[in-house]
Amino acid sequence: MRDLHVFRFAFMLRPPLIAFCFATLPTYAQTSSTPPANTTGAQPMQQVEVKAGAYDARRDDTASKIVVTSEEIKRYGDTSVLDVFKRLPGITVSGAAGRGGGEVRMRGLGSGYTQILINGERAPNGFSIDQLSPDVIERIEVLRAASAEFSTQSIAGTINIVLKKTVRNAQREFKLGFGKSRDASNPNASLQLSDRVDGMSYSIGANATVFDFDRGSPVEESLVAPDGRVAMLRRTDARDRGTPYSLSLAPRLNWTLEQGDTITWQSLVNANRNSYDGYAVTGTLLGQAPQYDVRDTSSRGSNALLRSDLNWVHDMAGGAKLDVKLGVNGMRNRGTWREHDDSLGARGRDAVVLSRTSERGLSSTGKYSTPWRKDHALSMGWDGGTLLRKDARIEDEAFPRSGRTVHSDERYEARVQRLALFAQDEWNVTSRWSMYAGLRWEGLETRSEGNTFEATTNRSTVWSPLAQTLYKLPDSRDQLRLALTRTYKAPSANSLVPRRFTTPNNSQTDPDFRGNPDLKPELATGIDASYEHYWAEKALLSASVSVRRIGDYTRQGLVFENGRWIQTPVNDGRADTRSLELEAKFPLSAVAHDVPDLDLRASVSRNWSRVEAVPGPDNRLDQQTPFSGTLGLDYRAPGGKLSAGASFAFRSGGPVRINVEQWACQSARRDLDLYALWKVDPRYQVRFALSNLLGQDFLSDARYVDASGVLRRSSAFPGSAMARLTLEARY
Template identity: 65%
Template sequence: MRPSNSLYPLQLATLTVAVLSTAVLPVPAAHADTVQTLLESAEPKKQEQAQLPQRPEPVQTVEIKGSAATYDPRRDDTASKVVVSDEEIRRYGDTSVTDVFKRIPGVTVGGSGRGGGDIRIRGLGSGYTQILLNGERAPAGFSIDTLSPDVIERIEIVRAASAEFSTQSIAGTINIVLKRAVKTAQREVKLGAAKSADQNSPSGSVQLSDKNGAMSYSLSGNFWRGTYDRASPVEETLVDPAGELRMARHTRQQDSGRWEGINLSPRVNWNLAGGDTLTSQTFVNVNRNVYHGYEVRDTELGTPPRFDTRDMYNDNRSVFARTDLNWVHRLGEGAKLDAKAGISGMRSKGTWHEFDYRAAALGRDAVVLSETTEQGFSTQGKYSRPLFDDHALSMGWDAGVMLRDDSRTEDEADLPGRTAVDSDEGYEAKVTRLALYAQDEWNLTPRWSVYAGLRWEGIETTSEGDGFDTASQANSVWSPLAQTLYKLPDSRDQVRLALTRTYKAPSPNNLVPRRFTSTNNSQTEPDRRGNPDLQPELASGIDASYEHYWGESALLSAAASMRRISGYTRQGLFLENGRWIATPVNNGNAVTRSIELEAKFPLAAVIADAPGIDVRASVARNWSRVDVVPGPDNRLDQQTPLSATFGADYRSRDGRLTTGASFAFRDGGPVRIDVNQTGYQSIRRDLDVYALWKFTPQYQLRVAVSNLLSQDSVSDSAYLDENGTLRRTSIYPGYTQGRATLEMRF
């Protein structure tokens, strides 16, 4: 059984030295006493043989082998973790990291399939799934969708919480680790292009790395640009309690625009005296999005809306940067101190210009200018050391402060018959957090290991701004955690069990009581406002799994989990001064359950002399219930009820051709959000194929086709009261996309 992560490199190095020593020394130290006894017993025989004629004796070759099993974090770590490697991330040549996630077992991506959807474990998003970048939360204004897969070294899926990471992870944690290791000098350039019926997007990347004595460096850079032009029709109806249609509208909407951006990730590492290391890592992300939307609402029956035509322009630019300095100090008796400090900054500026018409007459001309800035400082540290026999103790801290300044001004032109409404809204927010933790992992027997951790985490949020009073809120949570791994005797099977206490903290945007207005205000298009009295959701959970390793790289697993959530947050909807307003509120409790099955194996594990085909498949079933919302379909956070993946990869015997396919299914259906609100989740079926041809060790071509089924997405929301049912349905047509990438190494 492998001890904790922090001790593994040291133990592996010790084992390597021992094996090399055995190959050089004539007598291994571990067997010195036995060898000495044999020599003494053989001495009389040597004296007799000395009197006989001597014959040349053949030289006897003694081969001593030492081997350490290949470390697999999923199999060997007590704390359950699944690692998605760099090869798996790059396999389909994706230009967005969200496309990678839709093929990972047990992970789904919400949204319409056009990118930008929230990433979900156990079908839960919206803060239930924690997304980390190098072990830390990214600023609220940074979109993971803009992260290029080429700058990622690995993705860690942690379904049961551990004390080292924040316990804001009711569903689980996804940690995206940027490229770090510099193994050999590398020069790599990629040029790619993607094309579909509604968009096209060229892209490129460069990877540079080298060593110079005790210093090594790497630089990852990516750029992309794309244009799109697509239709998004909308249907609206109102049906009275008697079932008679009272209103029918059809919206013809056309969206077009372009996006462009760049990622830079330089890293420098120094090996210091005494085994210490000092590492500087920086990440810079620059984005620009230009949008033009034009919609016409045709009212076939009933009262027309306030404006029947909208012409919208938006230009948004954002910059995000973060730099960290990490020091690893080796102490005596195998102890280690790992400390990191970093600063980050984000700025986003947007201009929204909207023209609203009624019967071809201009009724509103409004310009909204928005700007958001964030500055942050954070520090993390972990002290670890072996404690007693087979114990690995570590303790640490995680602290930070974030300052956010958000301004929003709206100016309307003076038009005949309309009173211009101008506003100047803004707010400032400060979020301070501190966490302290301790954890211990120990081997009770060679087959049984146990992990225990305790984390205290406190968050204080203060906001003030125009139009509302200063609001301050402080919350803290104790999170005891326990996990165990038992490897069954005389088999390669093992079982896991975890008990966790986690939580979901309100985001700053949900706490700030600033109001965002809707042009055509209604129950399905309400204004939005934060709630400064919002409290965290708390969850107690249990996870259990059975894993069967039955061959080289062959795995069958079954896992089940349950979470009981108190202080559930839902979107409340109410009427205030003639306008509908949506705001988050704590109301009631919820329960969520999940079952996951997974299989992956090379075909040769079941068929002798099979071609080089690797097969993988998974299915996940999720249930949840919110007690304050009447059923049926009162699922938590519009949870994905069922998801499944199936994939196969083939590698030719000469290694020059690699090809494969992946199918991902995400179920949907109706959802009861509140007593008066319902929604609908679209069913997704994504079929992707790829092929990689290696011309030479330096040049290779990767081609891929995604969404081969041209899957459309449907979004539906409805409001029910004594006047009937008001329903709004949006359709997002899907198109097949082809990608080609030329990869060159020098």
């Protein structure tokens, strides 16, 4: 299953050849009969009939899918898509509010268990999701269960971010906003242009944002002996200042050819620059002092990312269609890190690190779809690509006390090649019962080589059979869903490379990190079931449960080697996870008459998991969030001039046992956001929002427990509310 001895990527990664094979498939197909068109003419009830039969992706698709519209995405005037995700049902965002860098999680699971796609393809390496502006997004699709068309590296689920592409008419939209909190300011601007010219349409989105911050994050370290005596206590006063700013462009061109084919070119360009300074002073109240008690750091860096796709859609005979996409992507990262470490008022260490990272990649996807038999929709296709990553890290260290200097020059290359083939069929068994069956094969090869370690090659293949069904109960608006999935999680390139990243004050709670070239994919078998009740227009109650059994679970191991503590990922046994999600959304008019125009929504998620190789209690998967919930409302005043709303999101914390000796703990997170939108006239509107209104601090805790006692490191990230005012103009 995992080792593919005869696997040869040089042969398999030939997208033009594969595209030709699919293009030469027979174009004949047995089409299903369709009802005659409505010829009754314009009648008073015709509009009502069309509205009742409108397609609803969440309700009508066999695959379970939640679609978040552009209006919902822009509602709070967010400048980062992370703030949008925290309000969605069943989704949590890790980390402290307003500090960026959080990880989007479904079922409370992080570390790659949740798959993030952009336009149906995996997000580029090196791309941080918080760099994506909500203004360039057309919709967000949340898929709880895997499908063959998308990658099955989605043990927790898939989030597909679809960039804007629909151009109905000429549009000019400009936004200028400013956000301010106690410790940060965030000016931003965006421009959206779109129009049609004969058979061509175009759109372009441009966004610029600056985030200027100056904030503290105190740290406390302690050692408690087995008899309860405090043997060591240190407190660090740390302060961070920075001014990251970014610019993104998302142009799109669409041509409709005379024969009906369409060609689309879409790109995403993102450029970031960062200036950061940090200062930390450690005071030892009891016990042994650290090796360095003053740390002064600064960094300057830049990051640029390009992704460009060319998409051709060709209509064939009998309702068949061929959809082929070719893409290129690249990333360039440059950084300079300087660090001065002092001990007892004297310079103990000077370090300068120059880092250079670049990536270049090619990709090809394609899908051939056709009606097959009666009430069947068959499709098959491929998804392949190759990526070359080059990384260089030059570090110079000077130790003035001893006169010793250390120079290291580490360079490595990692080449990732992948290919996936899939086939799927969706059909209507009856008018109320639909089925979906799919099969996907994915192969992955990662080869890493560098000047400080031997070349390593890691190969894996996974077969993923998938099945989903939807049954609409007779004489009711209720429906049932069931899905059986086989998914996996492949090791990241960084976790496979056996190079070491060191920490100045090395300890069990602040160890070095080293990759493991022997890592294997984690394989998961899953079951999802849900019940949905629709009792009025836009009114939904749903309950869903899921179970996953994961083999070759990857946990973080900790070893002591040559006087240093090193953390490294290892495969270790099995893990199980279960989830329960409840959701309700409805307009107030669905339960009462003559009431304000008010929409209500609420969700609750409860997650459980158990790692077999780690003793309990609290041996949960990857710091899984046990409980989360959302509550929101949206109000529209008569006349449509004013709309307002509020959203509350809660995420529980608690301890997690990582291995026998290591524990981690995070505090609960509570986010309260408010917004108001005033439409001055058809061209201008003003949006005001308050985020993180509770200003809650975020606490993180790491512990190492052995016979000598409990070593603990606690960090605090103070929170503050941010007010944001945005002027929006359309012309």
